[in-house]
Amino acid sequence: MSEFNITEYLSKYKQYNDMQIVPRAVPYFSFYSLRLLECPYRYKRMVIERDPRSKLQDFRNALSGSCVHGLAEMFLKGRHKDLSWLKENALPVFNKIISEVPVLNWRGSPDEDKAAVLESVNQMVDYLIQYFKEINLLESAKIFPEHTFKTMIAGEVKVNPLAVSGRVDLITVSRDGFVDVYDFKCVNGISEEGLSYLQFLFYSIGVQSMDIGKLRSMSFILPALKMDLPVSFSNKDYENFIKRIKLAHKEVAQCNKTGFFAKPGRQCSFCMYKTGECDKYKLLDLKPSYFNK
Numbered sequence: 001m002s003e004f005n006i007t008e009y010l011s012k013y014k015q016y017n018d019m020q021i022v023p024r025a026v027p028y029f030s031f032y033s034l035r036l037l038e039c040p041y042r043y044k045r046m047v048i049e050r051d052p053r054s055k056l057q058d059f060r061n062a063l064s065g066s067c068v069h070g071l072a073e074m075f076l077k078g079r080h081k082d083l084s085w086l087k088e089n090a091l092p093v094f095n096k097i098i099s100e101v102p103v104l105n106w107r108g109s110p111d112e113d114k115a116a117v118l119e120s121v122n123q124m125v126d127y128l129i130q131y132f133k134e135i136n137l138l139e140s141a142k143i144f145p146e147h148t149f150k151t152m153i154a155g156e157v158k159v160n161p162l163a164v165s166g167r168v169d170l171i172t173v174s175r176d177g178f179v180d181v182y183d184f185k186c187v188n189g190i191s192e193e194g195l196s197y198l199q200f201l202f203y204s205i206g207v208q209s210m211d212i213g214k215l216r217s218m219s220f221i222l223p224a225l226k227m228d229l230p231v232s233f234s235n236k237d238y239e240n241f242i243k244r245i246k247l248a249h250k251e252v253a254q255c256n257k258t259g260f261f262a263k264p265g266r267q268c269s270f271c272m273y274k275t276g277e278c279d280k281y282k283l284l285d286l287k288p289s290y291f292n293k
Helices: 006-011 031-036 040-048 059-077 084-088 090-099 110-134 197-208 235-258 266-270 279-283 288-292
Strands: 028-030 142-156 159-173 178-184 214-222 227-231
Touching: 006 197, 006 235, 028 031, 028 235, 031 040, 031 197, 031 235, 040 235, 059 084, 059 090, 059 110, 059 142, 059 159, 059 178, 084 090, 084 110, 090 110, 142 197, 142 235, 159 197, 159 235, 178 197, 197 214, 197 235
Parallel strands: 028 159, 178 214
Antiparallel strands: 142 159, 159 178, 214 227
């Protein structure tokens, strides 16, 4: 049996993926939905039923990330040529995001919290400007900011199709045809929860299916830590990833027949359903350390 090769594998779906014309009806997994499937009950509530409460989160934690992502997206999509634009627009974007959130729940004093978050945003923007200079961002032949993809990875469009989907923060193509992929993470520490290599597997599959050049590098950009973190995968990693997506698809099909039951585990520590709707959680007498595994 020949060794798995991701380039050869994806070539089977070239007619759909090159032009990004995978039909909307084709079932797919994103990084978000695959992680949620660790507990089928959460998957049902948040992916299938689209529970609006799933969007609730610690606003202060989300605010700095939203500002940095928003600034970068506006800068790149606006095709601005002066990186100082990022610094000049940090405060306006910060205020705009705050104004668009109906109810703000700060941890302490709103004014002190705002000042602390804005200071953090400005520091991250300073790093981002320097980083963009180092990678010669504005010299790129092509730039794809916030690029959304849906990529076929199994079956045929009319026979057992399956795809993966995602949204990449930044893709650049150099003048000599090399592709670099970046994901902004405004985390204050390096952990599997905050920096998931699984997420980059989704991105890598999507980018390689675009046929825009030779993939050269993939990196997390960590402006809060003032560093980047390169990521790479072997063909075995890709093979296992494809298998995992196919197994997840089978699991959802089985759950549709038997029910989406709760599966206590890592997600219980931060799940909004554990104190109200999740019967399995109520019946368990597990030590807190169990949920940190």
